Amino acid sequence: MTGYIEKIKQISERLLKEGRVESVIGFRKGSMPMMNEPCIVNKPDKIKDLVWDSNCGINLTNYLTNRKDKICVVAKGCDSRNIVTHIIENKIKREQLYIIGVPCKGMIDKRKAAALATGEITSVTEEGETIRVKGNGFEKAVPKKELLQDNCAICIHRNPVIYDELVGDLVEEQKGINRYEDIQKVEAMSPTEKWNYFEELLSPCTRCYACRNACPLCYCPTCFVDESKPQWVGKSQDHTDIRTFHFLRAYHCAGRCTDCGACERACPQAIKVRQFTKKLEKDCLEMFGWEAGMTLDQRPPLDTFKNDDPEAFIK
Amino acid sequence: MKIVKINKNKWAEGLDSLAGSYSLTGPVKEQGCHNFKKLNKGQLPDFDFLNTKLSSKSSVFPQSEAMIEYNLDETADNHHIMKEVKKDYSKRAVIGMRPCDAKAILLVKMNFDTPDYKDPYWLNAYNATTFVGLACDQPATTCFCTSTECGPYHEEGLDVLLSDAGDHYIAKALTQKGEELLACAKWTEAADSTVMEKKKKEAEGKIVSSVQTDQLKNKVTLDLYSAPFWDDIAFACINCGTCTFACPTCWCFDIQDEVKGNKGVRMKNWDTCMSPLFTLHTTGHNPRGEKTQRVRQRFMHKLKYFVDKYDKGIMCVGCGRCVRQCPVNIDIRGVCDKMNGYEPA
Numbered sequence: 001m002t003g004y005i006e007k008i009k010q011i012s013e014r015l016l017k018e019g020r021v022e023s024v025i026g027f028r029k030g031s032m033p034m035m036n037e038p039c040i041v042n043k044p045d046k047i048k049d050l051v052w053d054s055n056c057g058i059n060l061t062n063y064l065t066n067r068k069d070k071i072c073v074v075a076k077g078c079d080s081r082n083i084v085t086h087i088i089e090n091k092i093k094r095e096q097l098y099i100i101g102v103p104c105k106g107m108i109d110k111r112k113a114a115a116l117a118t119g120e121i122t123s124v125t126e127e128g129e130t131i132r133v134k135g136n137g138f139e140k141a142v143p144k145k146e147l148l149q150d151n152c153a154i155c156i157h158r159n160p161v162i163y164d165e166l167v168g169d170l171v172e173e174q175k176g177i178n179r180y181e182d183i184q185k186v187e188a189m190s191p192t193e194k195w196n197y198f199e200e201l202l203s204p205c206t207r208c209y210a211c212r213n214a215c216p217l218c219y220c221p222t223c224f225v226d227e228s229k230p231q232w233v234g235k236s237q238d239h240t241d242i243r244t245f246h247f248l249r250a251y252h253c254a255g256r257c258t259d260c261g262a263c264e265r266a267c268p269q270a271i272k273v274r275q276f277t278k279k280l281e282k283d284c285l286e287m288f289g290w291e292a293g294m295t296l297d298q299r300p301p302l303d304t305f306k307n308d309d310p311e312a313f314i315k
Numbered sequence: 316m317k318i319v320k321i322n323k324n325k326w327a328e329g330l331d332s333l334a335g336s337y338s339l340t341g342p343v344k345e346q347g348c349h350n351f352k353k354l355n356k357g358q359l360p361d362f363d364f365l366n367t368k369l370s371s372k373s374s375v376f377p378q379s380e381a382m383i384e385y386n387l388d389e390t391a392d393n394h395h396i397m398k399e400v401k402k403d404y405s406k407r408a409v410i411g412m413r414p415c416d417a418k419a420i421l422l423v424k425m426n427f428d429t430p431d432y433k434d435p436y437w438l439n440a441y442n443a444t445t446f447v448g449l450a451c452d453q454p455a456t457t458c459f460c461t462s463t464e465c466g467p468y469h470e471e472g473l474d475v476l477l478s479d480a481g482d483h484y485i486a487k488a489l490t491q492k493g494e495e496l497l498a499c500a501k502w503t504e505a506a507d508s509t510v511m512e513k514k515k516k517e518a519e520g521k522i523v524s525s526v527q528t529d530q531l532k533n534k535v536t537l538d539l540y541s542a543p544f545w546d547d548i549a550f551a552c553i554n555c556g557t558c559t560f561a562c563p564t565c566w567c568f569d570i571q572d573e574v575k576g577n578k579g580v581r582m583k584n585w586d587t588c589m590s591p592l593f594t595l596h597t598t599g600h601n602p603r604g605e606k607t608q609r610v611r612q613r614f615m616h617k618l619k620y621f622v623d624k625y626d627k628g629i630m631c632v633g634c635g636r637c638v639r640q641c642p643v644n645i646d647i648r649g650v651c652d653k654m655n656g657y658e659p660a
Contacts, residue, residue, distance in 0.1 A: 030644035032457070037644040038551040058643055062553065111347070120365055120455050136453075204346055206369070206378065208587075210555035210642050226592045235571045236379035236582045266642035268557045269368065270347055 081293025101163025106152030151261030457635030
């Protein structure tokens, strides 16, 4: 993954110098191990700041919403699917974009790396498929696959689906993966067990809304939880209000979520919020044969009506 | 003030004695994170953390707090009369907060306890609480408390400071409240008073991160306000409330009425200047409608407005929580240095 950066820089420089785009959205090195910061570069002399490695898990499509300029964006598989969704939903025009496609082998989950050490992690470096994690009096080299974000471990669309230029050869897609093992476990629970499971899952939530704000799908000018006239949801730590937020957020993403994992990555409390969106993703796949963001040529199932749409859920 | 030694085999017993007179709160590990929770009978605080996920500000300033209640049923006596919600302000103690969090409580106090205005909810809780700190012998790389007039053994805001010395704790009583707590726990064995000083120096030497704040006061507010770096700093921001909720010094709150049937309650909830709703006027106008304006507000409040208004340093204790928890790695240390070093063209 680290090998892509020179190509990303070359393309960015060329596009900026040719005036083909006004700016480039990518990542710059963060101040913490396993953290890179999304950034916008509009001068060729800032291109040197760009980085690419296994810590670019934030979905950059989130930074494209309603932009009016011509822009170059670095996109891994999931980002590219969200770009497709953005174009379908009129949040950006294809003509505005120059997409640098990054065949992706997955992003590191900083919490999994942190769990390896007793103290603080001070540096993380990657050498191909090996990740070297260092801490105070601690050093360990582990295969990257052990540290992948949960969504990356089960990703079946690592290659970008839409791009203007690729930074490397397409990677082999993962095969024979059951994407829904965890969801099937929840589906098998009794209503009481489900209730308790979700109650426990959401108990650390502080309603910071990082999950919502990291998500490229959540671009409503005013989110329903922020409406004050009328106010749909209370603002306290009332469990019903917390649940309402999470359930409705997930339903708003039905048929649109690409399982990019930005929500889970962003959650400061490490809540597995993908448990909600994945269930809806599974339903969309089973009922409509639909995977979000794979093509510009088809409307998503939840904004179209067909006579043969499944209706078994209507009792 | 008194310095005592608490053998770790007397720790549980002492806490048990305290539980008879105090309601105890301490760090508890749940779902992989340490946070301050009420300690049940016999439950020990878990001190195996760098710092807790959320600060201990919630011990006096809960995220959601009911203040006033009322009944809208017109057939009832006293309907539509606002009544203060009855609360238990008997003695309580927070066990194991970091010194940075204690200093933060004093900074927050400047807002809730002024000559003109006193917040009874905050002050009642504050007055009822004995703050027992746990000195920081292994600070994180994101800790910069020594450049915020604080430190890993800082005493301000604490009633007792504990230091972990292997098989025992050294406890220094810093106030009358602190002495009472130690006496209540029957921790009375005299300790070598020099050990803590030595450990303090060692701990301070382990702080590897710092910020420059010496020029902030001299800067012209409008120069900083119109500095060219804000768009770049704010670009990555997703405008979640993580930094403000995790921050021990963020004190902003919102007041909301929650009504169910005829019963209403007036709540005080943490609010966040990162949210557009924070400044939305009833007219629909929003003076901080853009992301950059909100990001700038947060840093200007902590690093300039507060400095100018109170002359007590910056509104940051260097705990590093916002640095560690920001989903997109916006780092207050870099922003502070930029502001401190800024010269308008």
